Amino acid sequence: MVADFVIVGGGAAGAATAWHLVSRGHSVVILERYARGHARGSSHGSTRIFRVSYREEIYSRLAGAAIPLWRQLERESGETLLEQSGQLDHGVTSAIDEIEANLRAGGWSCDRLTPDQAHERWPGMVFDQSVIYSPDGGRVFADRTIAALLRLAEAGGADLRFEDPALGLEPCAEGVRVRTSGDAITARGVIVTAGAWLPTIEGLDAFGIDLPPLRVTAQAPVHFAIRPGFSFPSYVHHAGTDAVDHTFDYGAYGLESPGEGVKVGLDSMELVPDLSARTLEVSPGAIEAAVDYARQWLPGADTDRATAVSCLFTMTGDSHFLLDRRGPVVVCSPCSGHGFKFTPILGALIADVALGGDPWASEWKLPA
Template sequence: MSDGTYDHIVIGLGALGSATVRQLAVRGASVLGLERFELGHGRGESEDHSRLIRVTYHTEAYARLAQEAYRSWEELEVMTGQQVVNRCGCLDLYPEHAELSLETFVDNARAAGERVQTLSAREVMERWPQFSLDSSTRAAYHAKGGFVMAGIANRLNRRVAVDHGAELREHARVDGIDVRPDGVRVRVGTETFSARSLVVAAGPWTNEVLAMVGASFSLTVTQEQVTYLVPARPMDFHWSRFPVWMWMARPSLYGFPIFGESAVKAAIDAGGREVTADSRSFDPDPDLSATVRTMMADLLPGSNAAVRREKTCLYTLPPDRDFILDLVPGHDRISVAVGGGHAFKFASVIGEIMADLATAGETAHDVAAYTATRPILTEVDPPKNFLL
């Protein structure tokens, strides 16, 4: 818009922001998306070949929201004619000492109408002999699980948004936000943009942005990393014959079949050190690297003949690790999305939720657990539980 006035402004164009600008633009709104770095940068949480998607969760609400995410990803696939979700299957592995309950996760998925198989260690190894499991390990398998093609999905969301009239600006760091009775004004360098509503999807920069309107949440930013390993027999780990998988105990290791490059991908979930978005480094933690290599050697002996590369990223974690998807308290024209380091799979439907909040101040989706007013978000030293 040449006059700098829009219906909505979205700050942050990672997974959640990109999905939000797509939803708003498709609904016919004029939208400005602001990204402080280049589009598709690797300084945050959202870029890589793949992100895991599943329907087994610790609450039924998450399982049902995952179903909605699948639907919304399918809509993006129809819009663009490109595949976004690869349903290679997902295997959740529960060792005898697992803090998480197989029965709870399976029951929640089944209550949502999903088909989930329970398997013994022997049954897992008969089907996927790549694994080496203790006989006490149990598993849950759901064929619907797999991965979202992360970088592709982000680019498609932004492309659809632009095709529907959205304006996306990179290298556009927000310097100030003024709240007015009829909306907001956002300052970027020497320019000022006005809108009826503002969506903050800024990942590890969330509190920096919210501070401009006198708000903040208790958030922990951690530096995480993924390791790409070259298997001795790569075809054994191709996505056509091997699932994504999760180790449902501490350290919570998870992994992907070969996709995007000739290596498997593995990582410890929420195992990194606390940082800030600006103090983080891009150097992998050698202790985390060693833990991944040791666990992979035990679980998947043929998977890690050599390290292809390692890549760092950030998590932005509420203390309870539930999402924040809500209006900012005290501001009925500003909404915020925080993904808790596990939102990519839900990004498609989170875009719908944030578009609803921006346009109507409410949503028909069940977001009762993700309010911005829950007490733990403002506690000074809240108890933290990051295991999902």
């Protein structure tokens, strides 16, 4: 036995799981396909929205439960990682009504604003229908979070192996044998947090793991320089009537990223059929769509100064998360475009599951 656990994938999910397992006294090897700080997965970039303003109670509760763990991670790492600088939802009234009902039921504070009131407060944005402000939302710093988690895991004894992909899993007497390009590693358990690559991991079926269909798309969030005198909260724009809350396929989202400007994210349908053939190039069409959006909705954004990056969304059919265990193997893909805000609590949940616990019976009472 080389380690108690092997974690396949060192993005948000894998790094947070390593942090928890190491702090609970377990030995961990992280296998990461690419170099430290790479930009080929879902977790790179400076910022992500943090919000409790969901329509569904479970996600508001989970985000709320993540806050003390974000603060713990900040204390341990000495970094500022979560800023509760406020967050707006605006757009279709039925969506905003549901968010308000959920926030009030959960005891979260919120302010309903008219479009004029919201524009007066954030003149860099325009609003047409309904608006709700959540002071508990804000932003988290993504690159800094991953770096902090990996640093803490390493300080706690984790063996981090970059540019060292897991080539396949096999059952063995000790639990799982993980093939790599070097020596195989045996472990009591394996946690597969390989994001968009999850379906490519060989040997999952030998443990009875039958993954649901996952849709991988390349997203191209665009940062615009901010015109002098403007600032932006984190925002989600609910532009469609028939969408569910926790996905982004209903309009746009964005936030101010220090030093980079204001982000505009529009849901892209650009499927990635072959990850190994993917380039990080962003199509001119994706940038044009963000420019069109910003011209209409963000007068405080300078649409002549734009930078775009490519990033992967991995969506389940219902846009919820995937977290399951079969014997010694846990698979988790948090996921579906809205996972980062939960990073420290997902690490705790994944660690619980890997150690044989039942998160559905835990204090977080996840839906079955």
